[in-house]
Amino acid sequence: MSEMHKSLRKLNLGLLFCxxxxxxxxxxxxxxTTQTDNGNISGTVLDKYDSTHIAEANISIDETHVVQSNSxxxxxxxxxxxxxxxAIARMDGYFLDSIxxxxxxxxxxxxNFLLEKSCTVSGNLYGDGVLVPYDVYPAHVELVHxxxxxxxxxxxxxxxxxxxNIKSGNYEIHGYKSYYGNEAxxxxxxxxxxxxxxxx
Numbered sequence: 001m002s003e004m005h006k007s008l009r010k011l012n013l014g015l016l017f018c019x020x021x022x023x024x025x026x027x028x029x030x031x032x033t034t035q036t037d038n039g040n041i042s043g044t045v046l047d048k049y050d051s052t053h054i055a056e057a058n059i060s061i062d063e064t065h066v067v068q069s070n071s072x073x074x075x076x077x078x079x080x081x082x083x084x085x086x087a088i089a090r091m092d093g094y095f096l097d098s099i100x101x102x103x104x105x106x107x108x109x110x111x112n113f114l115l116e117k118s119c120t121v122s123g124n125l126y127g128d129g130v131l132v133p134y135d136v137y138p139a140h141v142e143l144v145h146x147x148x149x150x151x152x153x154x155x156x157x158x159x160x161x162x163x164x165n166i167k168s169g170n171y172e173i174h175g176y177k178s179y180y181g182n183e184a185x186x187x188x189x190x191x192x193x194x195x196x197x198x199x200x
Contacts, residue, residue, distance in 0.1 A: 037105055039082060039103040041061065041076070041087060041101060042108055042109075043074070043111040044074050044112050045091070047117065049116070049117060054091055054115055055071045057073070057090065060087070061077060061086065061088075083102070086101075087099045087100075087113075094115040094117055097115050116167060119165075120166070121198070121199055122161065122198060123141075123160070124160050125139050125186075139176060141153055141155060141161045143163060143166070144171060144172040168194065169192060171189070172190075173188055173189075174187045
């Protein structure tokens, strides 16, 4: 092999090596750019009433970004494109909570949730201080919040009533029944929360 051919071969190998290096640098740069172009969302999910951690709550911003909180109530949603999202936290036995949040390129946005337990409350409607089902059935029972009827139901044949998915708060419980154009009713104030669900 002539000296010229040897020199050309060395030159070609050198050029090929340089080309490989350039390509690898380009790929690495593109990969790095792709990773930093997006952001993350992280935070915690707590009980609104007692601030305990809520594990296994579902947090989502869309159908493809769904995660669960860990035993400490913490979560992280990775690789989110920049933009404004509505983050939603859901857990059985609680009302969902939502937060509007902006994700910025290369940053981690913070979204902390306080979930409120949904209460199931029950009780009995009484007549003259004694449970008289045949006397009060089929009476209506309302939970009135700030002057507005928030929930309404009808007692059963045993004089019992039950409300589900009730938000904690102060209510007026109002029971009434129509008697041939007249109305008999009773009202009292009650406080409903996770520790007070039996209204008597």
